[in-house]
Amino acid sequence: MRSTVPPGDLSQSAVLALLGKSGPLGRAELARRLGVSAATVTKATRELIARGLVREMQSVPSEGGRPARLLGLASDGGQALGIKVTADRVTGVLVGLDGEIADSFAFPYEGREPDAVQRLVEGLAPHAQGARRRLLGIGVGLPGGVDLADGGAVDSPMLGWFGVRLGTALERAFGLPALVDNDVNTVAVAERLYGRGQEFSTFLVVTIGRGIGLAMLLDGRLYRGARGGAGEFGHWPVPNGDRLCECGNTGCLETLIGEAGLVATARARKVLSRNAGYDELAAQADQGGTGAREIFAEAGELLGRNVAGLVNVLNPGVLLITGEGVACWRHWQAEFQRAMRAHLFGMMRRTHIIAESLDDFGWARGAAALVLAVPLAAVHDYGRASAHIRARLAGAVNADD
Template sequence: MREDLARTEILTTLGSGPLNRTQLALRLGLGAATVTEHTRRLIELGYVRELAPQAAGRGRPKVPLELVPDAAYTLGLRVHHTHVVGVLMRLNGSEARRFTVPFDPRADPVGQLAAVCARELADPAAGGRVRGIGLAVPGVIDQARGIVRISPHLGWSDLPLRPLLAERLPVPVLIDNDTRASTSAELLFGAGCDHDDFLVLAVGGGIGMGIVLGRRIHRGPDGVAGEFGHVPIDPQGPPCVCGRHGCLESYAADYALAARAYERGLTPAPVPVAELPRLAAADVPGVRDLMAEAGAALGRAAAGVVNVLAVRALAVIGESHVLWPYLEPGFRPAVESGVLSGVEIMVRPWDDSGHARGAATLALSATVAAR
């Protein structure tokens, strides 16, 4: 395990219940000295406390350690083109508070986001314990420099979002692509509890993929790793928001499904994305076949990544969870027939705060545990 992740994993492991240092070392595969040093610092910070010693056979009594969930918080924001969803998260990953505020990405976006964060930091109930802020943003993100390279859904390009927010806020700020932010949550609280290597497939207004190898989220040197939606399927295919043609996203993203339903004559007029679940549930002729085809395209592409990286777990997340019952009949057989070895497919329940929780987890890893 990487040393810079060890302290975070000690916190999240204690979130499931008290353990002594020996149990932590065994659970996390760490040396006794490493656990002792990290827990000493966490106790000093007030994030962990010792309980009464417990005698167990011969030797000195073991001292259980307990997490103090409300000792510190992180704030996560999911930036959408019409609103911002915020989550105030405890050290054990649970939500202390959730909120939604309107947002216009064209009208002083930095000022709007800074105002949201400042309001939360000023809250006397918890603001003084917020140790870091994470933002989950759709698009191509240079996470190291905190720059939004391009976000078609927000209309941004080369926006130095983190540096501009850092100038206005008194706590550390981090930003990342929304899928990779949620991959942080999956690493600490989901698939990462059982797997060191896994994939996170996000299906919604775009198609993204989080990649975890050796318990490390792979971002690539310029932050473009995981742009799964732009895997080319057919160069003569439909146009994609990236400016190319025939990307996977142009077949399987929710907006693409709505457009193709009209193009195929399945609907008399263009329909909004929100209508897709109703059309599928009503079994409008051809709609379920269209979605199964999209699911199969996703599955074939995902199977290729599974084979290349030799992972054994794939978590599915995203706003299209309401469409998943119609995508899955194509997706699962395509994956299972395409992988060389078995892969565990996990479908996560989803709501609008999912990426916000991921952003809060990103801040937990990078600021609270490292403080």
């Protein structure tokens, strides 16, 4: 990865962005990748260290002379408040530039109440105000679509929100830039900053759990679509599907393989009693219950066949499957892989498939990454909000507000 800048014109933001994308590097490697002299890098990094944005880390062997010191992002040089919102709970984390969680919190929430936005502001106030001095901004991930991440309208059937301008409300309440996006998009942004997206510029994130989600990083940039609604994979139409979806349509993929869909199937087959839920279905599968395992295997087959279509069209380097449903992935996996491989075209069979679980704090870390990605990686440009975040990193975070 080489990012050439004009000689003698190295901005400190170029160093921050490269360290954000690549992880810790030595000064010589920074100079090589940026296409500038070692002296130019030394001057820029000296100032960044003095401002508390970059820190010296462990030494690594060099070709003669003293061991080279790696430079990395300082966790407390600038922070973002990341919020994961669901219909009944809010989870928050304070995340440093290096992606490490410095603090976390959670509180119960009634997302469908008429004053839900005001209650969210009140619940966040102690955390946003307490960390304000170094906060670059607030990131929020939630189930649903957002036409513009910086102040746009949120449409979320799960929350009962339609046209809600949450970002604008947060900016007015706290005087901080606020970015709001679909929660699966936020996970993809975090992967771009701190995970496999550092190695693969095109990758897909598919989430399984209450719903079925999708995010697409294409050539290093988050694809949001014309109105911010790209990635509604849970509403992919399934042939012969007849179940009513939360969105108002029938035959959506998640009506069959989302948590509620799996439970509905289990009840219809008498695998579960009328009052039992998803946890009981998972427990039965873990204990070897044939009926429960068949339901998960069928879900894996259906997911694999449909994901194969995505892979054939988009050719990602990596497919990451995550979300709370991955706790039962071993019951999905065999049929998923069989069905997916059977429908992949030629070279697409080389796509890496990774499954890993994600808790609410991981979702919230993704929301924080919306803010941290602005100075550290060109994932998406949010116009005025991006400029505000960069300005705070440049100086406002070092002064009392």
